Amino acid sequence: MSNQPLLFLIVGSNEPLYEAEIHRRGSTGTSDAVARQSYFVVHSSLDLVESAAWLTQNMYLKVVDKVNQQYVSTFLTASNIKFVLLHGGRSEDSIKNFFYEVYELYVKLSMNPFYHVDTAITSKEFDRRVRNVARRYLA
């Protein structure tokens, strides 16, 4: 298992709506350069996500891009919101389960009358729950 941190992003139609950097237990935070590179890798893979989306009927798009040792996996929701996970190699199954759990949390969040779809997600509850799910499936 690689030592690189995981970066999870929720991307809307125009901009990222939510991001979470998930560290493995015991590891320290990433340096600035590594963090910037992570964002770059994720954003450059968005084009590939779009093209992959037309090839399959599934929501889970598996690995869409591979840069150096890092993989980008994506999950597309019904309203075209993209969940993107940058990781250093994880089993397909655990990522799929992670995405589905986050999808449930996202649906509950979108039912909140105070949350407007395709806007930034600022709820601390959502953040806490996503991190819990990540710890369960990806740590």
Place this chain on the structure above:
Amino acid sequence: MSKSSASTNGATLWAKTPKANAELFSLTYGSLVTEVVRDADGNVNEINEQLEKIGYSIGIRSVDEFLAKSNAAHCRSLQDTAQVLGKTAFKMFLGIDCDVQILSPTTFSLIMQENPLYLFVELPENYKETLQYAILYCGIIRGALEMLNYKVECTLVKNILKGDDVDEIKVELKQILQDGAGDDYKED
């Protein structure tokens, strides 16, 4: 009217009333609140006031339906009214069991463990302490009791969305109004 008969009455009435989808109910109220929030432009007092007024309109109409459908006995004191309101009326319309706490001869509290309006709702940070989401209930109680000639003041004391463990509505009797159709119809 004893406590248990009020609640059994409520339970039978709840079984008989036609039901609406809980999600539809909660989401409808949620979008109503979002509209009011958008119109009020940040003034939380105005939002609370609007929601209370909406509740008031609901209250003055639903009290007739309640009295027609339930066979609630004549209330001899405010305690009886409180029991009927909390156990029968709330159960019949919303399916929730309220605990009734009598605080004084003119004040009582309704305590709700859970609130069907709150399904999926999470208040944003800027409204968390000030927006009284369930103030609709306060308006309903105020409207209903005013139709029965009780002028009351209802406040939301505890709020689950704010972090408390229950919802508490305090109802305080201010005045008992005189029956009458108003000055225009006074007979000479």
